[in-house]
Amino acid sequence: MDSSSPAWKALHEAFPCTIPIFAGFWFLAFAYGFYMYTLEFSFIYPTLMAMIIFGGSLEFVTVSMLLSPFAPWQALVVALTVQARHLFYGLSMLEKYKGTGWKKPFLIFWMCDETFALNYSSTIPYDVDRGWYYFWVSFLNYSYWVSGALLGGLLGTVIQFNAKGLSFGMTSMFLVIFLEQWLKEGKHYTALIGLVISLGALCLFGRDSFIIPAMAGMMLVLTIFRKPLEKAGGFL
Numbered sequence: 001m002d003s004s005s006p007a008w009k010a011l012h013e014a015f016p017c018t019i020p021i022f023a024g025f026w027f028l029a030f031a032y033g034f035y036m037y038t039l040e041f042s043f044i045y046p047t048l049m050a051m052i053i054f055g056g057s058l059e060f061v062t063v064s065m066l067l068s069p070f071a072p073w074q075a076l077v078v079a080l081t082v083q084a085r086h087l088f089y090g091l092s093m094l095e096k097y098k099g100t101g102w103k104k105p106f107l108i109f110w111m112c113d114e115t116f117a118l119n120y121s122s123t124i125p126y127d128v129d130r131g132w133y134y135f136w137v138s139f140l141n142y143s144y145w146v147s148g149a150l151l152g153g154l155l156g157t158v159i160q161f162n163a164k165g166l167s168f169g170m171t172s173m174f175l176v177i178f179l180e181q182w183l184k185e186g187k188h189y190t191a192l193i194g195l196v197i198s199l200g201a202l203c204l205f206g207r208d209s210f211i212i213p214a215m216a217g218m219m220l221v222l223t224i225f226r227k228p229l230e231k232a233g234g235f236l
Contacts, residue, residue: 033152041179043153
């Protein structure tokens with residue numbers, strides 16, 4: 001790839017931003033592949049599921065579905081429920097992904113929590129192609145997850161380890177992303193709105209069901225107060 005091309009410049013800018021995702025994804029995806037190996041699944045299963053489903057929590061849930069009686073409607077409802085938050089991600093990214101051409105289908109398919117967090121909050125230099133930057137962030141995160149699941153499935157026969165507590169690594173990563181964005185902002189209206197609504201939804205719906213109500217609440221409040229927030233300089 002030509003080092004002066006827009007694609008290369010965007011890759012050079014995007015890759016460092018995805019390194020924390022790489023660390024978290026490889027641990028979790030490796031644990032996922034290893035977990036499927038312990039249930040006597042071939043490495044092909046976690047690899048294909050990572051490539052096609054590409055939804056960490058849903059992939060773990062799918063393992064139990066594969067070991068249960070065939071229930072396609074139940075699987076559909078569970079999948080929609082677990083991944084429903086992506087509806088809000090997609091709505092939030094409509095403007096940012098506009099004009100990305102052939103890359104847009106890939107950006108949609110490769111969307112995940114971490115990719116959304118990076119692409120939505122990123123500050124892209126003026127001389128870096130926006131579409132290529134989003135593309136590389138999405139592709140790199142996708143490749144980290146798939147390769148981690150593949151390695152976990154392959155090396156499960158020779159490596160034994162306790163994966164308990166690894167999921168907290170992703171929570172820590174989101175805290176770092178949030179704090180970094182907080183430091184970049186001059187005003188913190190949107191961050192505070194998100195915190196208040198999330199805490200309120202957590203108290204009302206509990207930790208297992210608060211994500212979708214929280215996302216809906218944030219979307220509603222930010223849509224209603226978008227113009228005042230933009231005038232106050234507190235809207236991303």
